[in-house]
Amino acid sequence: SSGINAEYGGFGSGFGGMSGAPADDGPTEDEDIFIPEDKCGRVIGRGGSKIQEIQDDSGCNVKVHGRETAEDGKVAVTLTGSASQRAKARGIIEGLTADRGGGGGGGG
DSSP: OOOGGGSSSSSOSSSSSSSOOOTTTTOEEEEEEEEEEGGGGHHHOOOGGHHHHHHHHHEEEEEEOGGGGOOOOEEEEEEEEEEHHHHHHHHHHEEEOOOOOSSOOOOO
């Protein structure tokens, strides 16, 4: 699945999004996870670059709710996708928000 360049052209609206095409690994469902409010930036990335990367890697639609919705210092993140897509996105997000010291970029 390397031919994804077309999605990034300047085609206004109507592309991407959850088209309702069923994935072959189960139904698409919503799942909320909670991340520390101060780690939101890590998940979203500069101008949304990281969240786009998470969505591309996992195939899961990821929505970080605004900080004004935070409760107890946690912000909800809604994952929309099949079970395996959500699991992959959750793993990436947990890696980004884990308190494992500063900085080092993860390998892959």
